[in-house]
Amino acid sequence: xxxxxSPPTRSRNMAAIRGRDTKPELLIRKGxxxxxxxxxxxxxxLPGRPDLTLPKYRAVIFINGCFWHGHNCPMFRVPETxxxxxxxxLRANAERDRLNTCRMQEMNxxxxxxxxxxxxxxxxxxxxxxxxxxxxxxxxxxxxxxLKGAQAGDGVSPVxxx
Numbered sequence: 001x002x003x004x005x006s007p008p009t010r011s012r013n014m015a016a017i018r019g020r021d022t023k024p025e026l027l028i029r030k031g032x033x034x035x036x037x038x039x040x041x042x043x044x045x046l047p048g049r050p051d052l053t054l055p056k057y058r059a060v061i062f063i064n065g066c067f068w069h070g071h072n073c074p075m076f077r078v079p080e081t082x083x084x085x086x087x088x089x090l091r092a093n094a095e096r097d098r099l100n101t102c103r104m105q106e107m108n109x110x111x112x113x114x115x116x117x118x119x120x121x122x123x124x125x126x127x128x129x130x131x132x133x134x135x136x137x138x139x140x141x142x143x144x145x146x147l148k149g150a151q152a153g154d155g156v157s158p159v160x161x162x
Contacts, residue, residue: 024119025051025063031131037138046109048100057138059110062097066116070094073117073149105144112137115148123149 020042029052032039043053043060050060066075070090079086104111117123118130130147137145 020051022063022065022116024065024114024116027119027127028052028061028063028114028130028134031127032134035131035135037135046107047103048097050104050111054138057110058108059112059138060104061112061114061134063114064097064116066121068093069097069115071115071117071148073115073121074123075117075121075149101144110142111144113144113146115146117149118147121149125150 029039029041032052037054038056039052039054039061041053042049042051046053046060048062051063052061054060064071066073067077068090070076070093101111112134114130114134118125119127125147133145133147
């Protein structure tokens, strides 16, 4: 199926997509702050520039968009135009995420990954549930946590250290 927009319109639309301060990120930030957690934003001294860094807990939180990181959920769909370009781009994003996770683990930093589908979309577990799980994880000694939509059981699957 051909693109429904002209190239200049598509370019303008794509340029407007935010890489930070997204709605899911703002919801998580606001909720954690209201619960008393303090954090730094987009720490460029750490691999992958995590969305939130909580030095007190030696933890970081990545809030990933399901499309941009190729998450296998109802919110992700491969574009019908320039499919090979998009698949390669999404593969590179996923590989970069994996390398950044490995670097963080080598630094003994705990990692939480919150997928966009956890807080919005047809299978969302909800903002409050996501915040409850993050608030329980942060002061714990648990390694990594992944929060995603309910289509994957209870929405939480621990990530094993490499």
